[in-house]
Amino acid sequence: MAPDQSIIGGAVQTLMGLAVSTGFLLALFIGFLVIAGFTKFRKTGRGSLVVRNLADQMDGARVRYIPPDAPSGPADQLRTPELLEQARGTAADTGASQAGPS
Numbered sequence: 001m002a003p004d005q006s007i008i009g010g011a012v013q014t015l016m017g018l019a020v021s022t023g024f025l026l027a028l029f030i031g032f033l034v035i036a037g038f039t040k041f042r043k044t045g046r047g048s049l050v051v052r053n054l055a056d057q058m059d060g061a062r063v064r065y066i067p068p069d070a071p072s073g074p075a076d077q078l079r080t081p082e083l084l085e086q087a088r089g090t091a092a093d094t095g096a097s098q099a100g101p102s
Contacts, residue, residue, distance in 0.1 A: 066072075
């Protein structure tokens with residue numbers, strides 16, 4: 001029975017080693033993310049090392065965001081003036097080619 005005990009002991013030690021190394025890596029990654037997350041609380045602006053967008057660096061003016069409840073109206077991407085003009089041009093070209101040569 002001695003070989004069975006050594007196999008079980010080795011398996012238990014291997015699992016313990018994996019659990020300890022996994023816990024260490026997990027604590028390391030979570031600690032890094034928490035520490036890196038503190039940089040979000042720094043002041044933004046022209047003189048700051050934190051750049052969230054280029055407008056902060058160029059003129060220093062605060063960016064005004066649209067509130068979520070602001071009416072924006074319907075947006076139909078298939079009915080833009082450019083696409084309607086192109087569709088009219090294609091319809092005119094098709095009509096002329098269907099009439100045949102004059």
